[in-house]
Amino acid sequence: GEDVEQSLFLSVREGDSSVINCTYTDSSSTYLYWYKQEPGAGLQLLTYIFSNMDMKQDQRLTVLLNKKDKHLSLRIADTQTGDSAIYFCAESRDSSASKIIFGSGTRLSIRP
Amino acid sequence: SAVISQKPSRDICQRGTSLTIQCQVDSQVTMMFWYRQQPGQSLTLIATANQGSEATYESGFVIDKFPISRPNLTFSTLTVSNMSPEDSSIYLCSVEEPTGYGYTFGSGTRLTVV
Numbered sequence: 001g002e003d004v005e006q007s008l009f010l011s012v013r014e015g016d017s018s019v020i021n022c023t024y025t026d027s028s029s030t031y032l033y034w035y036k037q038e039p040g041a042g043l044q045l046l047t048y049i050f051s052n053m054d055m056k057q058d059q060r061l062t063v064l065l066n067k068k069d070k071h072l073s074l075r076i077a078d079t080q081t082g083d084s085a086i087y088f089c090a091e092s093r094d095s096s097a098s099k100i101i102f103g104s105g106t107r108l109s110i111r112p
Numbered sequence: 113s114a115v116i117s118q119k120p121s122r123d124i125c126q127r128g129t130s131l132t133i134q135c136q137v138d139s140q141v142t143m144m145f146w147y148r149q150q151p152g153q154s155l156t157l158i159a160t161a162n163q164g165s166e167a168t169y170e171s172g173f174v175i176d177k178f179p180i181s182r183p184n185l186t187f188s189t190l191t192v193s194n195m196s197p198e199d200s201s202i203y204l205c206s207v208e209e210p211t212g213y214g215y216t217f218g219s220g221t222r223l224t225v226v
Contacts, residue, residue, distance in 0.1 A: 102155045
């Protein structure tokens with residue numbers, strides 16, 4: 001079946017850029033999402049990208065999509081302590097909830 | 113985005129008992145979704161709750177174990193019945209983003225069964 005994989009942990013220095021990577025197996029993926037989960041909170045939709053795009057930028061966030069390699073990345077520029085969270089990659093063929101597959105999440109920690 | 117209030121935020125329950133989780137949305141929505149996030153794992157969709165009809169359950173989840181109510185367009189409950197330690201998870205409710213892309217999640221209910 002479809003699968004989404006992420007590395008479990010990432011540690012970066014405050015002020016540096018963070019790059020969180022994700023690979024997926026479903027070549028029919030149409031929507032790709034990045035969610036952020038802060039401690040004790042629910043998931044917050046950060047951004048999404050359509051499969052016919054290769055890049056999307058929103059302030060400090062840049063999403064890159066390599067559809068050929070089925071690779072998605074989230075770059076956070078000038079990483080701050082408030083960026084500490086778990087980041088989930090997710091993909092779906094359509095906007096129906098039953099088709100969304102989540103990765104296991106990458107825990108981003110910031111060191112001074 | 114919709115604002116979702118979910119409660120309780122956490123609970124510790126005895127095995128064999130049941131817990132009902134409530135989810136309140138600040139706007140009317142057609143569908144509400146219930147997810148489970150087991151420790152160290154990703155989210156799994158339990159069921160979709162439509163107002164006025166029975167919930168639709170995903171493979172591996174059954175109504176007897178996870179009964180759902182959806183009495184109106186802003187509220188839903190999920191009950192975890194006859195709990196065992198394997199039910200220890202975070203349970204989250206979710207609604208679709210107004211843009212139609214992506215979903216908003218509640219803060220979750222952290223359930224520990226002892």
